Amino acid sequence: MQHHSASKGKAVKKNKWISYKMFLLILPFLILLFIFSYLPLYGWTYAFFDYTPPLKLSQCPYVGWKWFKFLFLNKTQVMEFLKVMRNTFAMSGLGILTSPLPMLFAIFLNEIHCRWLKKSVQTLTTLPNFISWVLVYSVAFSLFSSSGMVNTVGQSMGLISQPIHFLDSDNHTWLSMLLWGLWKGLGWGAIMYLASLAGIDQELYEAAKVDGAGRFGLIWHITIPGLLPTYFVLLMLSVAGFLSNGLDQYYVFHNSFNMEHIQVLDLYVYNLGLGNGNYALSTALSMMKSVVSVVLLVTVNAISKITRGESIV
């Protein structure tokens, strides 16, 4: 009996030691998470002060909810904010609408049997992802500015008399931003699908072929259902990041002419905070962004629970 309890104690001790080791393994990541995700929340305090650099925060007066009221009690401020939200939703929405494109691209790429062609198409479409937006803009500038290649060629061939304003006009801003984004991201987005394509059981294809499925039949009945789980996970992630549709693309492309439709939330916060030094106001604004993001995530999670029967967080 005694012997038995001693061995049990030993087991508990060993178990504890294992848990302790496991904890140590995860500790660096917890620390990183704390440093990069929770510590910055301390910065939210700036939203409640009249922060004027170079003064320290302790030297600035506490103003409570002043900046929140400033944002939401003035009709024009609200209108400006809504305009920014409209742009954010439009561009994120367009992004989600076009999210099946990388999947289709991967499927079609997979159908190419000529190996070198397949490889080179894949490489060429992946490359733009590694070009920074600043360089993409400089390419866009040399192609589409009023003295860029397209206008120069068009004018010298007599197709147009005046240069066409591609970059400095507000025509189809959302669409052109979407196209630039697709050009840059399509090949990269397909990589995940190509990986999961390789994971589809080849026997399924053989069985389908025996059943008389053609090429499109195979795609429709086997490939697409095989890829859908991956698609849904990526879709969920992109919905959670709905408000964070990036800043760099819109920052490099923005000018006085397209500001009306290009200014997304991140760019607005940047312009207010770093561009104009209204740190308190832009902190308040980005707090609102966090709140809306959490609401979106919870909603998506609830939808996922209802439709797929499993939650994603």
Added chain:
Amino acid sequence: MKKFNKQILIGLLAALCTLSPLAGCKNSSAVSNPAAQTAASDSTGTSGSSKYKDTIQIDVFDTQANYQGVQSGWFGKIVKDKFNMRLNIIAPNVAGGGDNLFNTRSAAGNLGDIIMTGSENGRLLNTAKAGLLLDLTDKIKNYKNLSAYPKALEMVKSLVSDGKIYAIPSKVSKQSATTSSDCNDPTYGPYIRWDCYTAIGSPEINSMDDMLNVLKAMQQKFPKSDSGKKTYGFSFFKDWDGNIMNNAQMSNLYGYDLNGTRFLLVSSDGKSRQSVIDENSYYITSLKYMFKANQMGLVDPDSTTQNYDTMFAKYQDGQIFYSLWPWLGQGAYNTTEHKKAGKGFMFAPFKNLKIYSNGCSQSGNGYVIAVGSKAKDPDRILDFIDWLYSPEGVESSCTQTTGSCGPKGLTWEMKDGKAVLTDFGKKALSGAAIDVPSKWGTGTWKDGISALNYTAVLTTDTDPNTNLPYNYTMWDSYLADNNTMLDTSWQKKMGAKTTMEYLKKNNMLSIAPGNSYIPEASGTEVDTICNQCKAIIVQDSWKMVFAKNQSEFDSLLKHMQTTVKGLGYDKVIASDQKIADNLQAAREAASK
């Protein structure tokens, strides 16, 4: 298991390697740069090294510098020889991002060893309050050049809460407040390609509308630039847009300016004021003219996307006929060869012109120089600053934009009791890229110019060494040589030797008396509203200039007016009115 450990180790090392550049962000101002050190040791300065044993490198946080890095060339050598010191210039203009560099450096508690920054809107007050500046009150009396401007010291004392001296204003002067601080040319003014203007028969210009017609005629007569590109009357750029679209500057031609105010154009005496968004303000009038010019095909279509450098290259190529400022068109196109051939930008007035010009101020300007609270060797730094205010310092250091004559013996010499440019000076100051004599160090004259862009003393002031202005372009010996084909053609038509002479003769100057008023802080709320409004104003202004037709122009104006009013524009105007009242009082007091 062992192999696994090895992999982890390698992974961790790789992570460390990627992090290590971050560790390099530490302040590296000490004499740790081996390249700079050898560069310093070849200059065999003795006077500096004897008084100051060790060579130091100081950080100069300079909000008006357009160069970042260690000052090199002849000016660097003078500073090294005199003070055994190298200047490492930190330039927000180069770094970009507006005030961000100032804010992050001040949050870190050390702006630099020398700080050059504005003092308006509570800036000096707050910088001092945050403990970033060294108190100079007790030391300053030991420096004879700095204490020579008591009014300037009074002014900076009044800007901080404890009444101490933390900074010294720039552009101090001993001239009267109603004397223009400009040299031969005003800061603003209509400058056009004189050769093209005479080629179309020099038609009379009575108004801005006439100017547009003249430019159109010039464009028709000269459709191609020197390199065969299409010519235009105007070319704009957005780099300097602030509260308003910078290029819409007609108000300055009629004696109004935004001087410490955000959206209120104030006349030079301070009495008349215009809100920029008013339909009849000079600002909206400018936009109307720019719109009209664009309708006439006079505006370069690249204006919307180009930057200053691209635009400057167009002026150099002779692609643009009108220059908003003398130094733009003349700086780019009036080379010695062009002037000899009669080509170049010259002043072309129209009736009712009243060009705004700042008067001289004994208390100087709101842009100040200060010593950082954590400065190493503050006494040596103060010796250097005192030298910047000495006649020799002004001669040498203000050569970048304000045209002082350079160091004696290099660019100028005394001949029969009069200051004249040397041959080297004549060549170097007209823009030729020639190396300085080896005694003065290495590199060209232009590369060695002080990159501080700091005008300690107004260069129209009299240099006690020569009894002439510091600015060599005002010397008789220089003006006597001012007789190229371009100059004589202009002088013959206008009946004056210089633009300034013409403006004074025809009573076309509107001088704002120099004074000691620096606008105080107006509060974060007004600042925030102002920042939001200016974004709308600038944005809509550009759209208005390039509007398709009059009705689009009008609806954009309406949009601008209603949006900024909705954002609280009137609060900014109320604050501006207060500033303008103070400004008016200060100007009246100064001109008495």
